[in-house]
Amino acid sequence: MIIVLTLTLFLAAAPYAFGQEQYSPRELTFVVYQDGYVAVDYYVDVDPTKARVNVTIFGSQCLDLMVEDQDGLPLDSSQHDSVLTIDTLGSASVLISYVTMDLTGKSGQIWSLMVETPVSSVIFLPVGVTIVSLSTVPLAMGSIDGGLLITMPVGDLLIEYKISLVGTREHALLVIKDAESTIQEVKTGGIITDEADGLLQQATQAFEAGNYTGAEQLAGQAKASALNTKNAAASASAAMDAAETAITAAEQAGRTVGLEEAESLLEQAEASYASGEYAEAKALAEQAQSKAASAETPEKEGLPFFWIGIILVVVVAGVFAFLRMRKPVPRAALKYSFDLDALFDAHPYLRLDDKEVLRFLADAGGEAFAAEIRDRFDVPRTSLWRMIRRLEGEGIVDVETIGGQSLVRISPKYRSGGAEA
Amino acid sequence: MFQNVSTGSSNSTSTPIRAVKSMSLGKLAAILMVALLVSPSLAVAKEATGPTVFTDDPAYEPGEEVEISGTAEPNSEVNITVSDGSDEIFNDTVHTDGKGEFSTEFTLPEEVAAGVYTVVASVFEVTAEASFTVVEMDLKELAEGLLDQAEELKEDLNELLVLLEEEGVEVSQEILDDMNEGILAFEEAEQLIEQKEYGEAAEKALEALAILGDVFDDVQALVPEEEPPEEEALLKDEEPEDDVERGMGLYVAIDMALRYVDKVNETVDRLVEEGYEFDEEYIRERFKEAEDALLALRAKLEALDSYASIAEIAKDLARIREFLGETNGLLHSTAVKKHKLQMTERFMEQVQNRVRVLNDTILKLRERLEAEKTVMVGNALGNVYRKIERLRERLSTDDVEELLDELENAVDEIDENLDKLNGKGTSTNLKSMNVVEARMNVLRKSAEKLRRKGGDTSDVDEELEAATGLLERMMERLREGDSTEAQNILDEVKEKYEELRGNIEPPILNQIKEQFLDQIQKRLQDYTGKISPKNTP
Numbered sequence: 001m002i003i004v005l006t007l008t009l010f011l012a013a014a015p016y017a018f019g020q021e022q023y024s025p026r027e028l029t030f031v032v033y034q035d036g037y038v039a040v041d042y043y044v045d046v047d048p049t050k051a052r053v054n055v056t057i058f059g060s061q062c063l064d065l066m067v068e069d070q071d072g073l074p075l076d077s078s079q080h081d082s083v084l085t086i087d088t089l090g091s092a093s094v095l096i097s098y099v100t101m102d103l104t105g106k107s108g109q110i111w112s113l114m115v116e117t118p119v120s121s122v123i124f125l126p127v128g129v130t131i132v133s134l135s136t137v138p139l140a141m142g143s144i145d146g147g148l149l150i151t152m153p154v155g156d157l158l159i160e161y162k163i164s165l166v167g168t169r170e171h172a173l174l175v176i177k178d179a180e181s182t183i184q185e186v187k188t189g190g191i192i193t194d195e196a197d198g199l200l201q202q203a204t205q206a207f208e209a210g211n212y213t214g215a216e217q218l219a220g221q222a223k224a225s226a227l228n229t230k231n232a233a234a235s236a237s238a239a240m241d242a243a244e245t246a247i248t249a250a251e252q253a254g255r256t257v258g259l260e261e262a263e264s265l266l267e268q269a270e271a272s273y274a275s276g277e278y279a280e281a282k283a284l285a286e287q288a289q290s291k292a293a294s295a296e297t298p299e300k301e302g303l304p305f306f307w308i309g310i311i312l313v314v315v316v317a318g319v320f321a322f323l324r325m326r327k328p329v330p331r332a333a334l335k336y337s338f339d340l341d342a343l344f345d346a347h348p349y350l351r352l353d354d355k356e357v358l359r360f361l362a363d364a365g366g367e368a369f370a371a372e373i374r375d376r377f378d379v380p381r382t383s384l385w386r387m388i389r390r391l392e393g394e395g396i397v398d399v400e401t402i403g404g405q406s407l408v409r410i411s412p413k414y415r416s417g418g419a420e421a
Numbered sequence: 422m423f424q425n426v427s428t429g430s431s432n433s434t435s436t437p438i439r440a441v442k443s444m445s446l447g448k449l450a451a452i453l454m455v456a457l458l459v460s461p462s463l464a465v466a467k468e469a470t471g472p473t474v475f476t477d478d479p480a481y482e483p484g485e486e487v488e489i490s491g492t493a494e495p496n497s498e499v500n501i502t503v504s505d506g507s508d509e510i511f512n513d514t515v516h517t518d519g520k521g522e523f524s525t526e527f528t529l530p531e532e533v534a535a536g537v538y539t540v541v542a543s544v545f546e547v548t549a550e551a552s553f554t555v556v557e558m559d560l561k562e563l564a565e566g567l568l569d570q571a572e573e574l575k576e577d578l579n580e581l582l583v584l585l586e587e588e589g590v591e592v593s594q595e596i597l598d599d600m601n602e603g604i605l606a607f608e609e610a611e612q613l614i615e616q617k618e619y620g621e622a623a624e625k626a627l628e629a630l631a632i633l634g635d636v637f638d639d640v641q642a643l644v645p646e647e648e649p650p651e652e653e654a655l656l657k658d659e660e661p662e663d664d665v666e667r668g669m670g671l672y673v674a675i676d677m678a679l680r681y682v683d684k685v686n687e688t689v690d691r692l693v694e695e696g697y698e699f700d701e702e703y704i705r706e707r708f709k710e711a712e713d714a715l716l717a718l719r720a721k722l723e724a725l726d727s728y729a730s731i732a733e734i735a736k737d738l739a740r741i742r743e744f745l746g747e748t749n750g751l752l753h754s755t756a757v758k759k760h761k762l763q764m765t766e767r768f769m770e771q772v773q774n775r776v777r778v779l780n781d782t783i784l785k786l787r788e789r790l791e792a793e794k795t796v797m798v799g800n801a802l803g804n805v806y807r808k809i810e811r812l813r814e815r816l817s818t819d820d821v822e823e824l825l826d827e828l829e830n831a832v833d834e835i836d837e838n839l840d841k842l843n844g845k846g847t848s849t850n851l852k853s854m855n856v857v858e859a860r861m862n863v864l865r866k867s868a869e870k871l872r873r874k875g876g877d878t879s880d881v882d883e884e885l886e887a888a889t890g891l892l893e894r895m896m897e898r899l900r901e902g903d904s905t906e907a908q909n910i911l912d913e914v915k916e917k918y919e920e921l922r923g924n925i926e927p928p929i930l931n932q933i934k935e936q937f938l939d940q941i942q943k944r945l946q947d948y949t950g951k952i953s954p955k956n957t958p
Binding site for chain 2: 033034035037039047048049050051052063064066068070071072073074075076087089090091092097099107108109110120130131132133134136137138139140141142151153154155160162164170171173174175177178
């Protein structure tokens with residue numbers, strides 16, 4: 001047993017001693033980048049009587065590896081894990097440089113640079129770094145243009161740091177772009193993002209004025225606003241769907257008393273949704289749903305409710321009268337024809353439903369009320385609204401409110417000919 | 422466990438590596454076995470009655486005085502050494518007083534190398550250790566620099582805590598206690614700076630950093646996910662594939678690619694300077710093309726008006742990288758290959774020269790060596806010489822790569838044969854001499870290059886000649902059988918070499934290093950030029 005251990009010890013020790021003879025480290029530099037990449041420059045003296053020398057390097061995945069001799073001329077090398085076999089062919093010293101990700105790690109917000117060095121090393125840390133811990137007292141420390149420069153002694157080196165990128169131009173730019181793409185994405189869902197648009201504009205102005213920190217904050221707010229709006233729209237839409245389901249259920253159960261109020265509330269909710277008032281749309285839809293849920297069947301009304309019944313009848317009659325008044329007003333008799341093929345070519349990602357609706361609109365001379373489309377296709381109101389908003393977002397249709405009703409119109413740019421009588 | 426054992430044995434033997442080298446395998450195994458058996462009892466002994474040792478400060482500047490104190494058995498002799506693992510800078514034997522206390526002091530030389538030094542106090546084979554750091558800058562500035570970092574962290578933490586309070590997140594008492602501990606360490610460090618105890622202040626600042634760093638980790642974990650409260654939390658709360666993070670990564674990647682192009686361009690410069698013929702113009706054109714594409718890509722990443730997708734830029738970068746790789750391959754298959762062929766040729770010639778010199782040397786030393794072995798080694802060296810001769814002939818027809826393994830083996834054979842020579846330290850000295858001479862030759866060539874460029878190398882030439890003289894003297898000592906003196910002379914030559922190299926290097930190697938530093942600075946400036954002075958809203 002002891003012999004085995006001793007042998008293992010000897011074998012473990014042998015390459016070390018051998019390596020010591022072949023080269024001796026002189027200088028070592030680590031340039032740490034923001035994303036954890038480390039550029040290593042390692043300068044070692046090598047045995048000039050050798051044709052080849054094995055040098056242990058730091059990390060095993062290397063990019064942009066370059067090996068040069070004392071005169072800066074290139075040397076060939078091959079790598080096996082972290083051992084670099086260099087064809088030194090009589091060189092006295094070599095400069096090895098490469099980039100690796102193997103030396104850093106990240107846990108939460110804290111990065112760490114961990115490496116065992118055979119010689120004292122100089123470490124450049126990027127702009128915005130704050131040291132969180134150091135394994136030992138550094139031999140020197142300074143800064144270059146906001147970056148930190150630390151010299152650490154031989155041995156196990158551990159530097160923990162965090163990077164705050166805030167305030168850099170690049171970062172501000174990226175945050176703005178990120179906000180921009182988020183807003184764009186939300187918009188394609190047919191959602192109105194006025195607040196986010198405004199914030200983003202301010203962010204861009206701040207950026208152009210050189211205020212990167214401010215620009216970042218504004219862009220962050222713009223993105224958050226867009227996402228909030230998206231959530232609000234989604235929950236409004238869900239509430240509207242729920243209200244619609246509740247109304248349908250009530251209709252099917254014959255619970256028609258009080259249902260008209262629910263329907264009216266839902267219409268109001270839709271109008272709010274269409275104008276981007278998602279919170280209000282949600283509140284209205286919720287009221288509509290609860291009204292629909294509490295709607296009752298007329299048969300169940302007892303005598304004490306007689307008067308209530310009368311009042312309800314009057315109200316219902318009033319609502320009917322109102323709705324009648326609101327029936328689509330006759331529209332201008334102008335009819336246009338549309339080049340739908342060109343439209344579909346220009347928007348290859350349209351869904352089948354979208355195309356159906358557009359065909360219907362085209363057949364109707366280019367415009368129709370939302371209610372007409374709903375009647376024709378029998379789609380839930382909210383789904384239709386989402387579709388219309390999406391088409392509007394792509395610039396395919398325009399929406400105009402006429403007499404409390406939404407008129408959907410194919411954009412004039414897709415008209416193929418003149419007006420027909 | 423293995424490590425413990427080897428540490429144990431290195432405590433009792435002064436220079437383990439050198440000792441191991443000159444020992445036979447059997448002896449080595451025996452010693453290791455003994456070490457293995459003895460070390461547990463050593464550890465026990467250490468705990469029971471072993472000495473203790475301390476220094477008055479954890480860190481010093483060169484030129485400062487180091488006070489060493491400690492305890493051991495009363496009225497005993499304690500040996501003290503201070504070294505950085507390779508060089509011993511202090512050695513003293515002190516006696517403990519009736520209470521078992523001892524102390525000694527020494528002044529660090531002005532030119533002492535920066536690093537961590539270990540103080541070993543030993544009473545027979547029982548040792549105690551302490552360590553201190555010699556820094557290479559003003560210790561006060563260093564301590565203040567560390568304190569600045571701790572302060573920054575402390576401020577970040579305070580901001581985070583305020584924010585958590587606003588959010589109504591409760592921070593555990595444990596975390597707050599830790600925070601207080603960190604602040605206490607910070608304040609102690611501040612006081613130590615006031616008291617001009619800079620070494621201790623630096624260490625205290627490190628402690629404060631470590632504690633506050635842990636607290637930061639804990640507190641960060643409490644930050645609610647939805648709303649990034651701090652600007653820097655923006656990154657953390659996003660998915661790793663977040664565009665901002667990937668964008669930052671792309672910035673870095675483009676930056677690194679540009680750095681690489683710069684480097685390869687410099688290599689091309691040097692290859693041209695060496696007079697190698699290759700299609701320089703075409704290669705440079707391609708590198709220029711790659712550089713332009715990289716700069717354009719960076720501009721694209723930066724352009725606010727045209728929204729270029731991160732994935733698109735990443736793809737472009739990959740294409741440029743591929744193009745760079747091809748270009749590099751082209752450079753390699755032309756200029757670098759020619760250079761390698763020439764290097765190999767020169768190296769073979771050098772090795773032959775060296776073999777010839779070695780043979781002469783062995784002949785001169787034959788009285789000191791066993792006749793039989795001298796003849797054997799002489800023959801073997803002759804074989805190596807002929808082997809290399811044959812390899813040289815094949816250079817014109819065969820691929821260099823195919824010859825390299827054989828060349829490597831032939832070169833190794835030289836050392837293997839030298840090892841067979843006995844006589845006190847003869848082979849070691851010969852090998853060292855061999856290496857030193859080879860180094861001198863490299864220097865000589867560098868000096869020649871410098872001269873060609875119009876540099877003044879008269880001093881270097883003189884010194885080189887002096888060093889050659891020293892090597893001759895060393896040979897004489899070897900012939901007289903005085904290997905110790907030979908070793909001394911060799912050390913002198915090595916020192917001279919280091920000095921010379923310092924003289925030669927500035928124009929050549931330092932140029933490379935300076936360029937490299939320039940590049941880093943340039944890049945950092947590129948990077949920070951746009952950001953500093955730091956903008957605030």
